[in-house]
Amino acid sequence: MEAERLKSIVEALAGPDVLNYALKEDGVLVVIDQNGQKRVYLPTTYQHLMRQSQKSTKMVKGAKDD
Numbered sequence: 001m002e003a004e005r006l007k008s009i010v011e012a013l014a015g016p017d018v019l020n021y022a023l024k025e026d027g028v029l030v031v032i033d034q035n036g037q038k039r040v041y042l043p044t045t046y047q048h049l050m051r052q053s054q055k056s057t058k059m060v061k062g063a064k065d066d
Contacts, residue, residue: 009049014039 010021010031017034024030027043 005050009046012049013041013046 006021006023010018010029013029014021014031014033019032019034019036021029021031029041029043029046031039031041033039
């Protein structure tokens with residue numbers, strides 16, 4: 001997964017000030033939030049955010065300079 005897309009998904013789930021995050025091979029997203037708490041997200045938890053992120057990325061790539 002693209003780094004910017006992953007970052008936007010992490011921020012949507014755990015807020016903007018996460019300490020670290022990792023996407024495991026099985027799709028599990030592990031996030032250390034701003035309080036140092038470990039949060040684990042299954043792919044079904046963040047799947048809808050992937051679709052939203054894809055749409056916004058396509059819109060930006062297709063934008064024209066005026």
